[in-house]
Amino acid sequence: MRIVQKFGGTSVGSLQRIAHTADIVQAELKRGNQIAVVVSAMSGETNRLIAMAHELCTMPAARELDALVATGEQVSAALLAIELQQRGIAAYSHSGGQAGFVTDSRHVRARIKNVDGRHLRAHLEAGEVPVVTGFQGVDELGNITTLGRGGSDTSAVALAIAVDADMCDIYTDVDGIYTTDPRIVPRARKIERIAYEEMLEFASLGAKVLQTRSVELAMRYNMPLHLRSSFEPVTGTMVVQEDDVQEDNSMERATISGVAYNRDEAKITIMGIPDQPGIAAKVFGPVAESGINVDVIVQNVSEQGYTDITFTVPTGDYQQTMEIMRRLCEQMHGRHVKGDDSIAKVSVIGVGMRSHAGVAKDMFDVLAQEGVNIQMITTSEIKITVVIEEKYIELAVRTLHSAFGLDSE
Amino acid sequence: MRIVQKFGGTSVGSLQRIAHTADIVQAELKRGNQIAVVVSAMSGETNRLIAMAHELCTMPAARELDALVATGEQVSAALLAIELQQRGIAAYSHSGGQAGFVTDSRHVRARIKNVDGRHLRAHLEAGEVPVVTGFQGVDELGNITTLGRGGSDTSAVALAIAVDADMCDIYTDVDGIYTTDPRIVPRARKIERIAYEEMLEFASLGAKVLQTRSVELAMRYNMPLHLRSSFEPVTGTMVVQEDDVQEDNSMERATISGVAYNRDEAKITIMGIPDQPGIAAKVFGPVAESGINVDVIVQNVSEQGYTDITFTVPTGDYQQTMEIMRRLCEQMHGRHVKGDDSIAKVSVIGVGMRSHAGVAKDMFDVLAQEGVNIQMITTSEIKITVVIEEKYIELAVRTLHSAFGLDSE
Numbered sequence: 001m002r003i004v005q006k007f008g009g010t011s012v013g014s015l016q017r018i019a020h021t022a023d024i025v026q027a028e029l030k031r032g033n034q035i036a037v038v039v040s041a042m043s044g045e046t047n048r049l050i051a052m053a054h055e056l057c058t059m060p061a062a063r064e065l066d067a068l069v070a071t072g073e074q075v076s077a078a079l080l081a082i083e084l085q086q087r088g089i090a091a092y093s094h095s096g097g098q099a100g101f102v103t104d105s106r107h108v109r110a111r112i113k114n115v116d117g118r119h120l121r122a123h124l125e126a127g128e129v130p131v132v133t134g135f136q137g138v139d140e141l142g143n144i145t146t147l148g149r150g151g152s153d154t155s156a157v158a159l160a161i162a163v164d165a166d167m168c169d170i171y172t173d174v175d176g177i178y179t180t181d182p183r184i185v186p187r188a189r190k191i192e193r194i195a196y197e198e199m200l201e202f203a204s205l206g207a208k209v210l211q212t213r214s215v216e217l218a219m220r221y222n223m224p225l226h227l228r229s230s231f232e233p234v235t236g237t238m239v240v241q242e243d244d245v246q247e248d249n250s251m252e253r254a255t256i257s258g259v260a261y262n263r264d265e266a267k268i269t270i271m272g273i274p275d276q277p278g279i280a281a282k283v284f285g286p287v288a289e290s291g292i293n294v295d296v297i298v299q300n301v302s303e304q305g306y307t308d309i310t311f312t313v314p315t316g317d318y319q320q321t322m323e324i325m326r327r328l329c330e331q332m333h334g335r336h337v338k339g340d341d342s343i344a345k346v347s348v349i350g351v352g353m354r355s356h357a358g359v360a361k362d363m364f365d366v367l368a369q370e371g372v373n374i375q376m377i378t379t380s381e382i383k384i385t386v387v388i389e390e391k392y393i394e395l396a397v398r399t400l401h402s403a404f405g406l407d408s409e
Numbered sequence: 410m411r412i413v414q415k416f417g418g419t420s421v422g423s424l425q426r427i428a429h430t431a432d433i434v435q436a437e438l439k440r441g442n443q444i445a446v447v448v449s450a451m452s453g454e455t456n457r458l459i460a461m462a463h464e465l466c467t468m469p470a471a472r473e474l475d476a477l478v479a480t481g482e483q484v485s486a487a488l489l490a491i492e493l494q495q496r497g498i499a500a501y502s503h504s505g506g507q508a509g510f511v512t513d514s515r516h517v518r519a520r521i522k523n524v525d526g527r528h529l530r531a532h533l534e535a536g537e538v539p540v541v542t543g544f545q546g547v548d549e550l551g552n553i554t555t556l557g558r559g560g561s562d563t564s565a566v567a568l569a570i571a572v573d574a575d576m577c578d579i580y581t582d583v584d585g586i587y588t589t590d591p592r593i594v595p596r597a598r599k600i601e602r603i604a605y606e607e608m609l610e611f612a613s614l615g616a617k618v619l620q621t622r623s624v625e626l627a628m629r630y631n632m633p634l635h636l637r638s639s640f641e642p643v644t645g646t647m648v649v650q651e652d653d654v655q656e657d658n659s660m661e662r663a664t665i666s667g668v669a670y671n672r673d674e675a676k677i678t679i680m681g682i683p684d685q686p687g688i689a690a691k692v693f694g695p696v697a698e699s700g701i702n703v704d705v706i707v708q709n710v711s712e713q714g715y716t717d718i719t720f721t722v723p724t725g726d727y728q729q730t731m732e733i734m735r736r737l738c739e740q741m742h743g744r745h746v747k748g749d750d751s752i753a754k755v756s757v758i759g760v761g762m763r764s765h766a767g768v769a770k771d772m773f774d775v776l777a778q779e780g781v782n783i784q785m786i787t788t789s790e791i792k793i794t795v796v797i798e799e800k801y802i803e804l805a806v807r808t809l810h811s812a813f814g815l816d817s818e
Contacts, residue, residue, distance in 0.1 A: 015464050052488060055424050057495040064494070067502045068487035071480035078477035079461060085473070086466040093476045098551055142507055 001166040002034040002124060006134065006156035009043035011171055011230045012076040022083040024171065024230065025129065029089065034124045036163060037091075038134045038156040039080055041072025062107030066136070066146045070096070073133030073152075081131045091129040094120070097144070099130065100162065101137030101155065109148035112137060112155075117162030124163060132159060150211025157214045160223050167224040172209050175229035176237035177202060179406040180259040184397050187407040191257060192235075195242040198257050199225075201349045201383045215239065242351050255359055256350040256404040261397050263344045263390055265295065266318035267375065268311060270325050272335025275307040282332070283309055286324050292317040296345070296378045296387060306335075310376060312387060315341055343375065344393040347385040348400055360384050366403045372396050410575040411443040411533060415543065415565035418452035420580055420639045421485040431492040433580065433639065434538065438498065443533045445572060446500075447543045447565040448489055450481025471516030475545070475555045479505070482542030482561075490540045500538040503529070506553070508539065509571065510546030510564065518557035521546060521564075526571030533572060541568060559620025566623045569632050576633040581618050584638035585646035586611060588815040589668040593806050596816040600666060601644075604651040607666050608634075610758045610792045624648065651760050664768055665759040665813040670806050672753045672799055674704065675727035676784065677720060679734050681744025684716040691741070692718055695733050701726040705754070705787050705796060715744075719785060721796060724750055752784065753802040756794040757809055769793050775812045781805050 005028065011021045028035050049069050053060040077093035084091035100116035120130045134152030139145050147154055153170060160168035175190065177199070182188040194202075196219035203212050209227055218225050218239065228236030270283060280299065287294055297311040313321045318341045325337045353359040360377075363384055367374060372395065376387035388396055401407060414437065420430045437444050458478050462469040486502035493500035509525035529539045543561030548554050556563055562579060569577035584599065586608070591597040603611075605628035612621050618636055627634050627648065637645030679692060689708065696703055706720040722730045727750045734746045762768040769786075772793055776783060781804065785796035797805055810816060 015461060018465065049484065052424060052484075053491050056427065056488060056492045060491040061494050064487045064490045064502055067504070068484060068491075071483045074480045074483075075458065075477060078473045079465060081473045082462050082469040082477075083465045085470050093473055095476070095553075144504075 002036075002163065003028060004036045004038060004156050004160035004163070004165045004168045006038045006153060006168065006170045007040065007080075007230065008152065008172060009040040009045075010173060012039050012041075012080060013043035015079070018076070018079055018083050021080060021171075021230065022087060024233075025084060025091075026087055026089065027233070029129070034127075035129050036120060036124060036159060036165070037080065037129060037131045038152060038159055039073060039076045039131060040134050040152040041069070042076050045072040045075070063143060066107045066110075067144045069146060070133070070136045070144045073135055077131045077133045084129060084131070089129055090127060091131050092123070093131045093133070095133050096136035096155070097138035097142070099132040099159065101158070103137040103139055103145045103147065105139040105141070105143065105145065107143075107145055110137065110139070110145035112147065112158050115158050115162035117159070117164070120159070121163050150213050153211045153214035154217060157217045157221075157223055157225070161217070161221045165223070167226055168218065169226045169228060170210060170214075171228060171230035173229070173231065174209055174227075175232055175234055176227050177209065177258070179257070180397055180401045181261070184261075184394050185259075185401045185407070188401065189406065189408040191237050193238045193240055193245045194257060195245050195351045196239055197242065197382055198349050198351055199239045201347070201380070202258065202260055210239070245351070255352040255356045256348045256406065257352070258349050258406065259346065259397050259400045259404070260349060261344060261346045261393055263393060264315050265312045265343055265345050265387070266315050266321075266339065266341035267343045267387060268313065268318075268321055268325055268340075269308055269338040270329055270334055270336075271308045271338065272306045273309070273329070273332050274334075275305055279307070280309065283325075283328060284311075286328060287313070287321060290317075290320060290324065292321055296376050296385065298376050298378070312343070312345065312376070342390045343387050344390040345385055345387050346393065346396045346400065347383050348404060349383045351382050353382060353384070362403065363400065366399055367396060370395055370399050411445075411572065412437060412576055412578055413445045413447060413565050413569035413572070413574045414578045414580065415447045415562060416449065416489075416580050416639060417561065417582075418449040418454075419582060421448050421450075421489060422452035424488070427485070427489055427492050430489060430580075430639065431496060433642075434493060434500075435496055435498065436642070438538070443536075444538050445529060445533060445568060445574070446489065446538060446540045447561060447568055448482060448485045448540060449543050449561040450478070451485050454481040454484070472552060475516045475519075476553045478555060479542070479545045479553045482544055486540045486542045493538060493540070498538055499536060500540050501532070502540045502542070504542050505545035505564070506547035506551070508541040508568065510567070512546040512548055512554045512556065514548040514550070514552065514554065516552075516554055519546065519548070519554035521556065521567050524567050524571035526568070526573070529568070530572050559622050562620045562623035563626060566626045566630075566632055566634070570626070570630045574632070576635055577627065578635045578637060579619060579623075580637060580639035582638065582640065583618055583636075584641055584643055585636055586618065586667070588666070589806055589810050590670070593670075593803050594668075594810045594816070597810065598815065598817045600646050602647045602649055602654045603666060604654050604760045605648055606651065606791055607758055607760055608648045610756070610789070611667065611669055619648070654760070664761040664765045665757045665815065666761070667758050667815065668755065668806050668809045668813070669758060670753060670755045670802055672802060673724050674721045674752060674754050674796070675724050675730075675748065675750035676752045676796060677722065677727075677730055677734055677749075678717055678747040679738055679743055679745075680717045680747065681715045682718070682738070682741050684714055688716070689718065692734075692737060693720075695737060696722070696730060699726075699729060699733065701730055705785050705794065707785050707787070721752070721754070721785070751799045752796050753799040754794055754796050755802065755805045755809065756792050757813060758792045760791050762791060762793070771812070772809065775808055776805060779804055779808050
């Protein structure tokens, strides 16, 4: 098999960790696989470099920030190549540009336009191990660019596609995706196989193991991802297309793959504002301009020409959003702004719910039986999310996990 | 004027020093000059990176070492560009490859093959300030290479030539070349102008301000160098071609430009070895193989088929060389090996001595009058070197400096 292995900052965070990472690469080679490696910067290094730039200048130019931080991955790639060579492995480091990554010119948040994999394919066929800097490329003029948040995962997936790899292994500090948080539900199970769509919902709910961008890319090119631990040599979670999820020949798969939650949300309601066309844009315009992410939005039916809008934001943005809303309410002659930062969000996720009616009803029933009041509801094709009082979150997660048959025996 | 400014590791060694370096760049721009900058890595950074590689592996591959240490200059170039931009200057960092430096593939000690200056010339003509990483380039396959010892000076000179600069300013922690060491001769004078050939002799004698390679390159293309202090805004020493040294319209220039010395030498004599063809090669072969630099060599006339060979080596290599010589003497049935590590070397240097007979005689006379015994003599076209007892070194330097008219008034 041809495998692209991606190691994050902690996996190359010290010389000891680099040696351990080399162990993993070496083990896969011994199994007869062809390996290309993608690495992040040593943990802390990117922040160290950015801090220096910011000490010189409050708004350093994006082009120079890219040239600066791109050195982080170059260092870890060279060090890992040295460690592999020392074990007799023909490993060579490649910067993003050398590896064929061409991006657009949006410094600090560039998008990959194309990866020319010919060069690295030839190296792989010659039995070599290319060690590639994640997170970066060059634009068409040869300027160094970085991909922004989650860039290294995306680099790994893009490289896997470009060199026709059979799969892309993402090594992290967790050993896979669980049906829910094992700290809350000790009987949570590791998910063996999960569909890309489900993984995207998990990721957007705070399962920080994989960045959304990289999952979207893998899904578009049908590149299997293997999320696994860099600490323990156990099988992790495979992220694959929906048709490949079901492996055990059972006729039907579980309706729900997992239960996710997020405590880090606050709820704001602006009440009694005139129900005119364009009112939502008026409300969310100033919030978006402040760079605040709005999540769940619910607008009630209009009563006598007035309406209420409720939405959630990350807890960290709660105070600022409240102030924006109070000003807005006054301008619009609204009645009142109400806020609540002791809420939480719980979701059930599963591609199976497409074919199973009544998942929503089941979910609401289960919560009602436990006396948990539902404040807001949103649904997507493969996810149902409710907002509840924060104090009920463990109870809700545990109950739903059990009710949808996810508990391990 | 178009000027390439080169700043070493201490000039970019901290964010404070980077700000100070930006002051210097800004001042030259205000004088209406076009400026390109070449920087070294922040002081200590290259050693830190190499130490990590050596901790992983006693003999890290040269290709990977280059990829690793090249990040050092990339960091300082980006930081200086950020600092300059913050002052409203259109400065952009360029790696060696981006700046057009193409080298051979001898990693860790690459030689520049060509610098394509078109790109940076266009930037300079647009009023921009390119900030270029010294010490590095790419080979014809795009692999990152470094130039080895003294590389950044050489980068600066090569860039100055490639962009048709009028001069290359080398900023260091001294403010120029002196007629001799001011710690020994308080009346030593700063040399305003010095010929490339003289600078080469000074450099080879331990005036560590400029690497020989960069002077040779500047001489070949007649690129004026300005050696100056990054701490004090004073004129330093111009290194120019011989014809341009004399500026003050005096008919004749001084015969001697300066007096150099080196205490860090030891003398070894192998006595009574058979005087056969190839004997010198036999003696110096094992020394060269051990990587030891032999400096002065004197072979006495043969007496009854036997000869003595005396030579000097750096003090640090003295013990090892003595052992090699003892083994060799035994093998060759020589009589005896004698060593002395309390010697020193003193030289008078000047292109003027080409046209003045009798400089050697004057030098020997002066030393004889002071009772200084001369142990060895070597001469080149513009330099006379003698080896003397170390305890006489200050006396010899002072006396020669005065006798050749170099004392300041």
